[in-house]
Structures are given as structure tokens and as C-alpha cells.
Amino acid sequence: MGVSETNRVEGGVGFHAPWTIMYRINLHSRLASRILWKVGYASYRTEHDIYRAAYGLSWPDWFTPAQTIKVKVSAHRCPLSSLDFVTLRIKDAVCDKFVAVRGRRPTVNTHMPDIRLDAFLDEESITLYLDTSGEGLFKRGHRAMSVDAPIRENLAAGLLQLAGWTPQDTLLDPMCGSGTIPLEAALFARHIAPGLSRRFAFERLIVHDHAQWNQVRYAARAAQHSRIPSVVYASDHDGAAISVAQRTFRNAGVETDIRLRQSELLDLDAPDKQGILVINPPYGVRLRSRDQLEDFYPKMGDWLKQRFMGWRAYILTADLRLPKLIGLAPSKRTPLFNGSLECRFYEFKIVEGPMRKQARLARATAKTM
Numbered sequence: 001m002g003v004s005e006t007n008r009v010e011g012g013v014g015f016h017a018p019w020t021i022m023y024r025i026n027l028h029s030r031l032a033s034r035i036l037w038k039v040g041y042a043s044y045r046t047e048h049d050i051y052r053a054a055y056g057l058s059w060p061d062w063f064t065p066a067q068t069i070k071v072k073v074s075a076h077r078c079p080l081s082s083l084d085f086v087t088l089r090i091k092d093a094v095c096d097k098f099v100a101v102r103g104r105r106p107t108v109n110t111h112m113p114d115i116r117l118d119a120f121l122d123e124e125s126i127t128l129y130l131d132t133s134g135e136g137l138f139k140r141g142h143r144a145m146s147v148d149a150p151i152r153e154n155l156a157a158g159l160l161q162l163a164g165w166t167p168q169d170t171l172l173d174p175m176c177g178s179g180t181i182p183l184e185a186a187l188f189a190r191h192i193a194p195g196l197s198r199r200f201a202f203e204r205l206i207v208h209d210h211a212q213w214n215q216v217r218y219a220a221r222a223a224q225h226s227r228i229p230s231v232v233y234a235s236d237h238d239g240a241a242i243s244v245a246q247r248t249f250r251n252a253g254v255e256t257d258i259r260l261r262q263s264e265l266l267d268l269d270a271p272d273k274q275g276i277l278v279i280n281p282p283y284g285v286r287l288r289s290r291d292q293l294e295d296f297y298p299k300m301g302d303w304l305k306q307r308f309m310g311w312r313a314y315i316l317t318a319d320l321r322l323p324k325l326i327g328l329a330p331s332k333r334t335p336l337f338n339g340s341l342e343c344r345f346y347e348f349k350i351v352e353g354p355m356r357k358q359a360r361l362a363r364a365t366a367k368t369m
């Protein structure tokens with residue numbers, strides 16, 4: 001995306017780039033959660049040092065006192081006793097600076113602020129940021145309504161990447177729920193920038209360059225493809241989920257790229273000789289009970305072995321009994337978090353071979369996972 005060097009920072013990646021690259025990353029990144037603009041850095045020992053660091057920044061050059069603000073503080077090994085008090089001191093410093101320079105102060109709105117300020121404290125230093133994204137970037141602006149347990153859009157995009165899916169591969173999500181995984185696949189295959197249907201916090205900054213932003217958006221629209229090279233299949237047994245998915249696909253302009261139908265998973269046949277299945281079954285923690293899953297998983301394993309020879313199946317689940325219960329040995333497993341829920345993303349290559357050997361292998365591998 002035009003960034004030549006990056007460095008790992010706590011919980012993210014840091015880079016230097018011109019303003020226009022910040023626009024491009026906000027618009028195009030399928031995986032990032034938010035893009036923060038670093039505006040200050042200082043060492044501290046007390047809350048007063050933090051106040052001084054925040055007061056020293058030129059906030060009135062970046063936004064106006066008519067806008068509402070929210071301060072969010074996170075910390076790692078911070079020796080101070082109260083992060084709430086640190087939050088308050090930063091807010092006071094920003095407001096005092098506005099009163100000194102503009103004679104008026106912004107008000108706080110913790111629910112829907114115009115401007116979000118982020119601060120990160122480690123043992124001895126504080127870094128201050130202005131959030132250029134606003135709402136998390138996983139919010140693409142297409143979702144019609146929610147259903148039970150949807151995954152975040154950036155997790156869905158990440159799963160497709162981990163599965164090695166490319167737009168040339170046939171894709172099937174047979175438990176699509178609100179359609180997050182097929183939607184991300186279709187947007188990717190059509191080169192549709194994930195942020196084209198939403199607004200960003202940088203649009204509210206004084207330093208926002210409308211002309212440059214319009215150019216970035218125009219270039220993104222011009223790069224879109226009119227169709228996808230393969231087929232994305234999506235289904236779910238729940239009619240309500242299918243209606244939500246259908247409306248979401250329509251809002252995103254990819255309705256004709258995804259073959260959506262209502263079906264029980266076990267009734268589906270493979271739509272192609274080869275392809276990739278990405279499945280996000282109910283978890284037991286959130287949806288179906290553990291006993292029901294214990295009954296269902298072996299059937300799902302047989303369904304894969306009997307009907308999807310030559311395919312690769314990827315299953316995201318928090319249930320570590322899954323490989324054993326479906327009777328297949330995973331060729332890869334990637335630990336992941338779905339929100340706060342620790343999961344595994346299993347890869348199964350569905351290849352010809354005696355079922356009993358497969359099941360034995362799965363039982364053996366399950367013991368080590």
C-alpha cells in the first residue's frame with residue numbers, strides 16, 4: 001500500500017507515511033482494526049507529566065471546540081495507580097489547551113464522539129494518537145442486520161488469507177450466517193475497497209484534504225472489476241440468516257457474485273471438483289449445546305469425506321474436540337481469537353484414503369492438540 005518500512009509496536013504495526021497513504025490504508029485494508037496518527041510522545045513519572053505532555057500538543061490545529069471528544073487509554077506495565085485518572089488528566093489538558101487558545105472547550109461524548117484520542121502508556125513513556133478511522137475498520141457499512149454470533153469482517157478476510165483462497169478458487173461457506181466470509185471473498189475478488197461505503201474520523205479533522213481524499217476514492221472505484229473469476233457459494237439452514245445475508249450482499253453490490261441458498265449442510269453436494277470450504281460452525285459456548293455438537297460433528301466429518309474429495313476444508317472453532325469428533329486429521333492448526341474467544345482454525349485436506357486410518361490419525365492428533 002505504499003509503506004516501505006514497518007515496525008512492530010505493542011498491539012500493532014508502526015510506519016511513517018504521507019497523509020495520502022493513511023487515506024489509502026483506511027480505505028483498502030481488509031485486516032487492520034484502526035489507523036492511529038501518532039501526534040505526541042513523552043516520558044513520564046507522574047500524572048502531572050502526562051498532563052503537560054498532552055497540554056503541549058497543538059490540538060486546536062487539528063479539530064475545533066465545537067466537536068465532541070473521547071479519550072481512550074491503554075497501558076502495559078504502567079506504574080500509575082488509576083488509568084481512569086490518567087484519562088481524566090488527558091481530557092483536562094486538551095480542554096484547557098482549547099480554552100487558552102480558542103476561549104472554548106470541546107465536550108466529551110463517550111458514545112459517539114467526533115474525535116477519538118488514544119493514549120498508550122508503557123513503564124515510562126506515553127504516546128498520544130488521533131484516531132483517523134473512527135469506528136473500527138471491520139465495520140464496512142454493508143451489514144443489513146446482525147444474526148447470532150457473526151464474525152468480524154477483518155477476521156473473515158484473515159481466514160480467507162490463511163486458507164490460501166484466491167479469487168480463482170471455488171469457495172463454499174455452508175454455515176454462512178449473515179454472510180461475512182462470502183462477502184469478504186466477493187469484495188476481494190471484485191477489487192472493491194472495503195471502506196468505500198463508510199465514513200472515517202479523518203474527514204472531521206481540520207487538516208483533512210478533501211481533494212486528495214476524493215482522488216483516492218475515485219482511483220479505488222476505477223480499479224473495481226465487474227465480475228469475479230470463480231464462484232462463491234454460501235448457504236445456511238436458517239431462513240432468517242439467509243435474508244440478512246441477501247440484504248447485506250445487495251447493499252455491498254455483490255449480490256450476483258454469490259450463489260446463496262437455504263440448505264441443511266448435510267444435504268449439500270460439492271459444487272465443483274475442487275475448491276475451498278471455510279466453515280464457522282456454532283460453538284457450543286454461544287450457540288448450540290455441546291451435546292448437540294457431539295452428535296453433529298461426526299456427521300459433518302462423513303459428509304466431507306464422502307462428498308468433498310479433492311477439496312480443502314477450513315474450520316474455525318473454539319471446540320478443541322473437533323478433529324477427533326469429525327474423524328479427520330488436521331494438516332494445520334492456527335490459534336486465533338474471535339473476540340475474546342480463543343479458537344483454532346483447522347485445515348483438513350480431504351484426500352482419498354481408508355476412513356479408518358483417517359479416523360485413527362485424527363484421534364492420535366487430537367491428543368496432541
Ligand SMILES: C[S@@+](CC[C@H](N)C(=O)[O-])C[C@H]1O[C@@H](n2cnc3c(N)ncnc32)[C@H](O)[C@@H]1O
Nearest residue numbers: 150151175176177178180237238264265280282
Ligand atoms: C457461528 S454461525 C456463523 C456466523 C457467520 N460466519 C457470520 O459471520 O455471520 C453458525 C451458523 O451455522 C448455521 N448452522 C448450524 N447448523 C447448521 C446446519 N446443520 N446446516 C446449515 N447451517 C447450520 C447457523 O444457522 C448459523 O448461522
